[in-house]
Structure formats: C-alpha cells, structure tokens
Amino acid sequence: MxxxxxxxxxxxGGPTGLATALTLARRGVEVTVLDQIDHPPVxxxxxxxxxxxxxxxxxxxxxxxxxxxxxxxxRFTVRDRDRVLLAVPFDRLPSRFPYALLVSQSxxxxxxxxxxxxxxxxxRRPCRLTGLTRTDDGxxxxxxxxxxxxxxxxxADGMHSxxxxxAGIGFTGPTDEESYVLADVRVRSTLPREExxxxxxxxxPLVWASLPDGVVRLVAAVPAAPAEPDRAYLQALLDERGPAQRPDQVTExxxxxxxxxxxxxxDTFRAGPVLLAGDAGHVHSPAGGQGMNLGICDAVALGTALSDVLAGGPETLLDEYTARQRPMAEDVLSFAAGLTRLATLPPAGRPVRDALLRLLGALPQVRQRIALRLSGLSHRERAPG
Structure with missing residues (x-):
C-alpha cells in the first residue's frame, strides 16, 4: 500500500530514479519510488x-x-573498417577509476x-502517476x-516524462529523430575485448563493446531497424561496417x-517543487555512451541538493542544481550530435576526416583531452563537493 x-x-525506477532515491535514503530522507512496469527490465x-x-x-x-x-x-578506438583512426587511452585518467566499465544497464x-x-x-510496481497538482506545501x-x-x-520517468x-515544462529540440538497432550477441572476432x-x-556509426560472459553489445544507427534483429541482419551490419580483412562472425x-x-x-529542470533528472530532462543519440551517465550524475546532484534543503538549507540549492546540470546536458547533447555528424559524413569528406583523426591521434595532449571528455571528468569542476 x-x-x-x-x-x-x-x-x-531506472538508474536515474534509483540513484536519486539512494542518495536521499542514505541521508535519512523519506523517499517513495514508483515505476509503471511490473518488473525491472533484464x-x-x-x-x-x-x-x-x-x-x-x-x-x-x-x-x-x-x-x-x-x-x-x-581505451576507446575510432575505426574505419580495419584502420584505427584514433585510440583514446583511459588508463591515464586522473581518477581512481581509469577505465570505462562495460556492464549492462540491468x-x-x-x-x-x-x-x-x-x-x-x-x-513500488506497477504504479502509474495519473495526476500532479501544486499545493501550498508541495x-x-x-x-x-x-x-x-x-x-x-x-x-526520472524518461523521454516521455x-x-x-x-509540470508544463517545455521539451525542445529538432523534430527529426534517429533510429538505432541494438543487440547483445556472441561473435568470433579478432577485435580486442578490452576496448x-x-x-x-x-x-x-557502429559501436562494438564487450560485456561480461563473452557477450558483445552492438549499437548502430540505421534508417529502419527490425523490431527483433536476427543473426542474418546483424551479420550483414558487421559485414558492411565492421572489420573487413578478418570479419566478425555472429554465432548467437x-x-x-x-x-x-x-x-x-x-526548458528548465525545476518548476517549484517539481524537478527533472535524466532522460526526462535531456535525450540525445547514444554516441559516446553519455546518456545514462549524465542521468546518474543528475541524480546524485539532485538528491544531495534536496537532502540539504530538507535539512534546513536554502531553496536556492535547487536552482543551483538546474543552473549547473542543464548546461552540462547542453554540452553532452552538442558532443553526441558532433560524434554522429562525424560518423555520417558524405563520402567526399571521409578522407579528410580520417586524415584529421589520425593527425589528432598522434598528439598525446589531444588524446588526453578526448579521454577527459568521454569519461565525463571534464565536468568534474562543475560539480559540488
């Protein structure tokens, strides 16, 4: 009940909502979490x-x-078939976690x-929010x-929040949409599993990433994907975009x-006592793997601000949350859009792009800047604490 x-x-009840609730609960705040689906997705x-x-x-x-x-x-690599155009090292990051952790969202x-x-x-599942009215005290x-x-x-209820x-908060951006296919597969591959x-x-673009237990995650922008891509479809995708000399073989x-x-x-992450985090506040292409990461960062920042306000701190802490996180979201949207444009250049521009990436990849300071950007550490100075 x-x-x-x-x-x-x-x-x-996704990563953003859970991280918000956990931040609050650890500081003794009474929190209730709702989700409209029966069970967490696997x-x-x-x-x-x-x-x-x-x-x-x-x-x-x-x-x-x-x-x-x-x-x-x-490390993270950018490739054109068999050529490595850019290799970005994470093992030199100024962090206790000098790597990208590959793990399913579930x-x-x-x-x-x-x-x-x-x-x-x-x-609490399944529970659906059916109305929301402002009152004098909340x-x-x-x-x-x-x-x-x-x-x-x-x-924290996603793109269709x-x-x-x-709350009457606008959600603005281009009207066009991007279509993606994603799949977890087993493959015979010569690609390094540690990148x-x-x-x-x-x-x-096609993203190839190892997961535990020998699983590989594939994500690709496509004009129209089938609802349940089969082995033949995914094999054709790898044949078209992946390694050419020693092509991957999808086995399952x-x-x-x-x-x-x-x-x-x-338009804002706050309307009085109503606040947004994660995909409810920002959505973009999966290029760079930034979406869930930014949502979790929103969540902990918001949970911290709410805890402080409920402990007697000023309401302005909630304004500071939106003032800090929304520009970060703008930056991530711009970065993801730039990666997508880079991947989909017309054929005439590809040789110049590839040459530029190889040139930049030869500069250690550039590789480090890209690593900081991909890892999110470039946002560290904006965060409290």
Missing amino acids: LPAKTDVLVVG TSRAAVVHAYTLEVLDRIDAAAPLVAQGLRAP VTEAVLAERLAEHGVRV VLAEVDGAPLRARYVVG TVRQA VSLFLARSG VLWGSRFRVHHRLA
Missing part, C-alpha cells in the same frame, strides 16, 4: 559507465559492487536497487487515482531491439 505522504516522490541499452560516473556512484557506496560485475576497458539497476533496499526502500500526486502528498517530486508534461570501438561507416543473438531518439532538452 502506498503511503499517504512522503518527503520526496521519485517517479521512475535487457537495456546502456552498456558503459564512465570514470566520472563511477566517482559519483562511489559517493553513494554503489561503485565497488558495480565494478566487481563489469569489464574494465582501458546490472547497474540491480546494484542500485540492492543498495536502496538496504535502506528500507523498494520500488505537491498532491495521484497514483493510479489515489492521493499521495509530497514536498517534492522528481521526474509524465512529470515533465504535468570499445566506434566504426565510422558510410551508412552510419541473445537479445535485440530497436529504438528511436530525438535531441531534446527541457
């Missing part, structure tokens, strides 16, 4: 946790159990949920028609799907 009231209502698209995100997760005691279940990738969610349960909080939410009073509401729409590879192909498809994304940004 739902409580009649709570300090903070978090709508959305398949999900995010597959990399970057160094700065691991630092943020470490603040809420969730980094170590996640690292224990993932693969450490010490594992990330499970770790966060387990930590949250240790503080006596579980996601918000009156309707959950499947039943009232629930909260001092604050966090919308009910919270954002109920993430981005293949730049005429037809679009464990799971596959498709998704579409826009590049959108909320």
Whole structure:
C-alpha cells in the first residue's frame, strides 16, 4: 500500500530514479519510488559507465559492487573498417577509476536497487502517476487515482516524462529523430575485448563493446531497424561496417531491439517543487555512451541538493542544481550530435576526416583531452563537493 505522504516522490525506477532515491535514503530522507512496469527490465541499452560516473556512484557506496560485475576497458578506438583512426587511452585518467566499465544497464539497476533496499526502500510496481497538482506545501500526486502528498517530486520517468508534461515544462529540440538497432550477441572476432570501438561507416556509426560472459553489445544507427534483429541482419551490419580483412562472425543473438531518439532538452529542470533528472530532462543519440551517465550524475546532484534543503538549507540549492546540470546536458547533447555528424559524413569528406583523426591521434595532449571528455571528468569542476 502506498503511503499517504512522503518527503520526496521519485517517479521512475531506472538508474536515474534509483540513484536519486539512494542518495536521499542514505541521508535519512523519506523517499517513495514508483515505476509503471511490473518488473525491472533484464535487457537495456546502456552498456558503459564512465570514470566520472563511477566517482559519483562511489559517493553513494554503489561503485565497488558495480565494478566487481563489469569489464574494465582501458581505451576507446575510432575505426574505419580495419584502420584505427584514433585510440583514446583511459588508463591515464586522473581518477581512481581509469577505465570505462562495460556492464549492462540491468546490472547497474540491480546494484542500485540492492543498495536502496538496504535502506528500507523498494520500488513500488506497477504504479502509474495519473495526476500532479501544486499545493501550498508541495505537491498532491495521484497514483493510479489515489492521493499521495509530497514536498517534492522528481521526474526520472524518461523521454516521455509524465512529470515533465504535468509540470508544463517545455521539451525542445529538432523534430527529426534517429533510429538505432541494438543487440547483445556472441561473435568470433579478432577485435580486442578490452576496448570499445566506434566504426565510422558510410551508412552510419557502429559501436562494438564487450560485456561480461563473452557477450558483445552492438549499437548502430540505421534508417529502419527490425523490431527483433536476427543473426542474418546483424551479420550483414558487421559485414558492411565492421572489420573487413578478418570479419566478425555472429554465432548467437541473445537479445535485440530497436529504438528511436530525438535531441531534446527541457526548458528548465525545476518548476517549484517539481524537478527533472535524466532522460526526462535531456535525450540525445547514444554516441559516446553519455546518456545514462549524465542521468546518474543528475541524480546524485539532485538528491544531495534536496537532502540539504530538507535539512534546513536554502531553496536556492535547487536552482543551483538546474543552473549547473542543464548546461552540462547542453554540452553532452552538442558532443553526441558532433560524434554522429562525424560518423555520417558524405563520402567526399571521409578522407579528410580520417586524415584529421589520425593527425589528432598522434598528439598525446589531444588524446588526453578526448579521454577527459568521454569519461565525463571534464565536468568534474562543475560539480559540488
């Protein structure tokens, strides 16, 4: 049974919602988490946790159990078929986590949920937010028609956020959308398992990343993907975009799907007692693996600010949250869009692009700057604490 009231209502039980709730619960805040689906998904698209995100997760005691279940990738490569155009080292990052951690989003969610349960909080499923009204002392939410009073509401409910729409917050950006296929497969491959590879192909980018247990995650921009891509489809994709001299051979498809994304940004991350985090506030292409990472960083920053306000701190801390995180989201959107444009240059521009990437890749300071950008550590100075 739902409580009649709570300090903070978090709508959305994905990584962003879980990390927000965990940050709050660890500081003694009464928090209620809702999600509209019956069970946590066992398949999900995010597959990399970057160094700065691991630092943020470490603040809420969730980094170590996640690292224990993932693969450490010490470098990221940009390739054109068999040529390595740029190799970005992560092992020189100024961090306790000098790598990209390759792990399924479902594992990330499970770790966060387990930590949250240790503080006596579980996601309430299935529960749907059906109404949201501002009051003098917070918000009156309707959950499947039943009232629930909260001092604050966090919308961590994704791109089609009910919270954002109920709060009347605009969500602006280009009207066009990008289509992607993603799949977890087993392959016979000569590619190094300890790195993430981005293949730049005429037809679009392809990301190749190892996961634990010999699984490889494939993500590719395509004009129209099948709902459940089969082995033949994914083999054709690798034949077209992946290694040519020693091509990969798909031996098994464990799971596959498709998704579409826009590049959108909320006009604000705060409307009074209603706050946004993660995909509810920003969505973009998966290029660079930034989406879930930024959402988790939003979550811990927001959970910290809310905890401080509820402990007697000034409400301006919530304005500082949106003032800090929204520009970070703008930066990530621009970065992801730039990577996508780089991958989809017309044939005439490809030789110049490839030559420029090889030139930049020869400069250690440039490689380090790119590593800082991909890892999220370039945002560290904007963060509190």
